[in-house]
Structure formats: C-alpha cells, structure tokens
Amino acid sequence: MAVEAESHLKENPFRLAQAQLRKVADTIGLDDDIVAVLGECKKAVEVAIPTTMDDGSVNVFTGWRVTHNVARGPSKGGIRYHPAATLDEVKALAMWMTWKCALMNLPFGGAKGAVVCDPRELSLGELERMTRRFTSEIVNEIGPEKDIPAPDVGTTPAVMAWIFDTFSMNQGHSVLSVVTGKPLAVGGSLGREEATGRGVLFCLQEALGRQGAALEGKRIAVQGFGNVGGAFAELASGLGATIVAISDVSGGIYDASGVDIAAARAHGRAGGTLVDFGGERITNEELLALDCDVLAPCALEQVLTRENADRVRAKLVVEGANGPTTPEADEILQGNGVLVLPDVLANAGGVVVSYFEWVQGLQELFWKEEEVNRRLKEIVSGAFAETWARHEHDGMPLRLAAYGLAVERVAEASLIRGLYP
Numbered sequence: 001m002a003v004e005a006e007s008h009l010k011e012n013p014f015r016l017a018q019a020q021l022r023k024v025a026d027t028i029g030l031d032d033d034i035v036a037v038l039g040e041c042k043k044a045v046e047v048a049i050p051t052t053m054d055d056g057s058v059n060v061f062t063g064w065r066v067t068h069n070v071a072r073g074p075s076k077g078g079i080r081y082h083p084a085a086t087l088d089e090v091k092a093l094a095m096w097m098t099w100k101c102a103l104m105n106l107p108f109g110g111a112k113g114a115v116v117c118d119p120r121e122l123s124l125g126e127l128e129r130m131t132r133r134f135t136s137e138i139v140n141e142i143g144p145e146k147d148i149p150a151p152d153v154g155t156t157p158a159v160m161a162w163i164f165d166t167f168s169m170n171q172g173h174s175v176l177s178v179v180t181g182k183p184l185a186v187g188g189s190l191g192r193e194e195a196t197g198r199g200v201l202f203c204l205q206e207a208l209g210r211q212g213a214a215l216e217g218k219r220i221a222v223q224g225f226g227n228v229g230g231a232f233a234e235l236a237s238g239l240g241a242t243i244v245a246i247s248d249v250s251g252g253i254y255d256a257s258g259v260d261i262a263a264a265r266a267h268g269r270a271g272g273t274l275v276d277f278g279g280e281r282i283t284n285e286e287l288l289a290l291d292c293d294v295l296a297p298c299a300l301e302q303v304l305t306r307e308n309a310d311r312v313r314a315k316l317v318v319e320g321a322n323g324p325t326t327p328e329a330d331e332i333l334q335g336n337g338v339l340v341l342p343d344v345l346a347n348a349g350g351v352v353v354s355y356f357e358w359v360q361g362l363q364e365l366f367w368k369e370e371e372v373n374r375r376l377k378e379i380v381s382g383a384f385a386e387t388w389a390r391h392e393h394d395g396m397p398l399r400l401a402a403y404g405l406a407v408e409r410v411a412e413a414s415l416i417r418g419l420y421p
C-alpha cells in the first residue's frame with residue numbers, strides 16, 4: 001500500500017549531495033574519473049515487505065538498502081522509518097555516511113536504509129513483523145563484514161534487536177556485529193544511545209572554546225527532540241546551558257528561562273509528544289528564528305533554506321541532523337557570519353560508538369562507559385581539530401574543510417585499491 005505523506009524535502013537530496021561533492025572536488029582538485037565513481041552509489045536494493053497487520057489484512061511496505069562506497073571498509077549506516085522516505089533521500093544519506101566515517105577515520109564505507117511507513121501508526125506486533133520481513137529481504141546484503149545497519153529517524157534499539165535476531169536465526173547462531181544500536185542486554189554498547197548527542201556537545205564545546213567562549217549560560221534552541229536532540233539538550237543543560245526551546249513533529253515549546261529537559265524527556269519516554277507537554281507553544285519555523293546563541297537542528301533534512309536562512313539569529317548552528325541546511329542557506333548563513341558546524345562532523349558521535357559496538361561484538365569483550373566516552377571524545381575532538389585547522393589555514397567554511405578531508409581519504413583508498421577488474 002502506498003503511504004502518502006507530505007515531504008520535508010524541497011529539493012532532490014541526492015542531486016544536492018552530488019553537487020556538494022563536485023564543489024569539494026573542485027576545491028581539492030580531484031580527478032573527474034574519481035568524482036564520477038564517488039558521485040554514484042555502489043548498490044541500491046529495493047524490496048517489497050508484505051506484512052500481516054493486526055486486523056488480518058496484508059500491507060506491502062517499500063524498503064531500500066543502499067551502499068554508497070566500501071573503499072575503506074564494510075558499509076555502515078542507519079535505517080530510517082518515515083512516511084516520506086524516498087530512494088534519493090536514502091542515497092544522499094548513504095553518501096554522507098561515507099564522508100562521515102572517513103572524516104572520523106573509521107574503517108567503514110557508507111550506507112543507509114529506509115522503509116516507507118509511519119512507525120507511530122503501527123502496533124508493536126506490526127512493527128516487529130515488518131522489521132523481520134524487511135531484514136529477511138535484505139539478509140544477503142547485510143553482515144558484519146559487509147554492511148552494518150544502525151538506528152536512524154523512527155527506529156529504536158528494539159528494532160535493532162529484531163534485525164539482530166532475524167539475521168542470527170538465518171545464520172543459525174548469534175551474529176552480534178550485524179547491527180549496532182542494540183539494547184545492552186543483547187550486545188549493545190554502553191554510551192551508544194546518547195552518543196550522537198554527546199558528539200554534538202563535544203563539537204559545540206570545541207567551537208566555543210576556539211572562540212574563547214564557554215557553554216555555560218549559552219541559550220540553545222533544539223529542533224527535533226528524539227534520540228539526537230533529546231540527548232544533546234539533556235547533556236548541554238546538565239553543563240549549564242539554557243535550552244530555551246525544543247520541538248518535535250507536533251511543534252515546539254519556548255521558555256526563556258530554560259525548558260525542563262529532564263521532564264520533557266520523561267514525557268517523551270512515556271509516549272507523549274510536546275503538544276501535550278505544556279508551556280508556551282511555538283512552531284518549528286519560529287524556533288529556527290529565535291533569539292538565541294546556538295541553533296541545533298536535530299530533526300530532518302532541508303529545514304534551513306533560502307527562504308528562512310536570513311531569519312536565523314543564532315551565531316552558531318550545530319547540525320545534529322543530517323543535511324538540515326541546503327547549499328543556498330549555507331551561503332546565506334556564511335554571509336551573515338554564522339558559524340555552521342557541519343553534520344558529518346557534528347553528528348558523527350553515533351557512528352563512532354557504533355564502530356565501538358561493532359568492535360566489542362566481534363571480540364565479545366565489552367568496555368566500561370567511561371572507556372567508550374573517553375575514546376569518543378578523542379576521535380570527535382581529533383576530527384574537529386583537523387577540520388578546524390584546514391578551515392583556518394585555507395580560509396574555507398568548516399563544511400568544505402570537513403568534506404575535503406573526508407573525500408580525499410575515500411579517493412585515496414579508491415585509487416590505492418584500483419578499479420576491479
């Protein structure tokens with residue numbers, strides 16, 4: 001059954017990702033042939049997912065698993081459950097995963113997956129049956145040495161557990177490292193759930209430090225109060241920042257003296273949306289233009305566009321989400337002196353700890369949380385320092401610096417490996 005949903009995508013995200021690559025390639029002087037290779041996805045698998053619904057009817061969902069590049073290692077990337085997901089969105093997200101893993105110097109390529117569905121409208125049983133059938137349909141695509149999924153928008157540790165179990169049942173034994181973001185009881189890593197938000201926080205602290213500023217007292221607006229935005233808001237407010245606004249798909253709330261983040265998180269965990277949380281209501285669009293120091297888009301792509309970028313009043317934008325800023329918005333923000341911490345750097349904490357989970361699963365040896373967080377900080381802060389150095393040395397925006405470093409690494413690996421046959 002086709003699911004009709006209003007799309008958050010105003011432009012084709014894969015075309016934007018390809019244009020970004022060409023811009024980076026021009027800047028670093030990359031050969032056209034290698035740009036042609038890196039500009040396409042290695043593989044895109046589309047599957048039909050027939051699922052028995054609770055009322056006995058059958059719903060056929062559409063799903064994809066896309067691998068962008070594997071020059072540096074098996075591909076890695078989340079699975080999104082969203083009613084407006086498209087193949088070109090998944091391809092763009094897969095390409096960005098390649099750059100993100102390379103920027104963090106992880107031995108992974110990039111991938112992404114999606115199922116067109118609204119998980120909030122499915123019962124737990126329907127969600128499990130659909131997930132297990134989707135996993136069965138892509139069982140030959142994924143694996144610890146091939147392609148390793150993880151959570152993204154609309155998917156949870158519980159969904160990862162069903163993927164792990166379905167894959168393992170097909171193999172005849174438990175395969176811990178086939179998927180990351182699993183619950184702790186079945187081989188998850190300590191620190192994984194808040195890892196993306198923690199990485200966002202580390203990047204923000206690094207940037208503020210270089211400006212001679214501190215996090216304490218900073219007024220932050222967070223769009224998207226899910227895994228990424230929720231954890232980031234909680235960690236930042238715990239360190240003395242004031243979270244003046246948060247939002248989810250139902251809209252936002254504003255409190256100049258600081259939203260009670262712990263209470264809002266508890267409300268979310270109990271299944272509530274912000275519409276019934278209380279407080280002064282604002283729209284998602286109003287949130288983006290709030291008077292604040294830091295804006296953290298942590299929901300979906302293309303929320304900052306040429307229409308609204310001029311209205312952003314924060315002087316620092318930290319991209320918790322993937323692709324929240326269109327290239328035109330990027331230029332407007334730059335022109336207005338807004339420092340943008342790009343997605344491949346700012347939200348890479350999740351894939352870094354996913355890498356740790358994969359390593360721990362392969363070794364069947366699990367680390368303490370302090371060990372996970374210490375290593376996470378080392379990698380994210382190291383990548384930030386490299387990106388910042390290029391940004392300062394070459395006088396280019398952080399996004400171009402980050403993408404440049406990443407694309408160079410993937411190109412180098414591709415050239416050393418050579419073109420088969």
Ligand code: NAD
Pocket residue numbers: 008151152153154155196223224225226227228229247248249250284298299300301320321322323347348350351
């Ligand atoms: P999530 O499903 O946990 O949360 C998404 C949040 O965004 C929810 O609060 C939802 O209500 C809100 N939202 C959805 N549509 C919206 C809209 N149109 N306007 C405003 N808010 C909306 O997802 P997540 O895992 O937190 O992912 C959020 C973003 O971070 C995505 O861009 C994702 O690709 C990126 N990301 C996630 C991870 C991860 O580890 N989960 C890692 C890196 C990047």
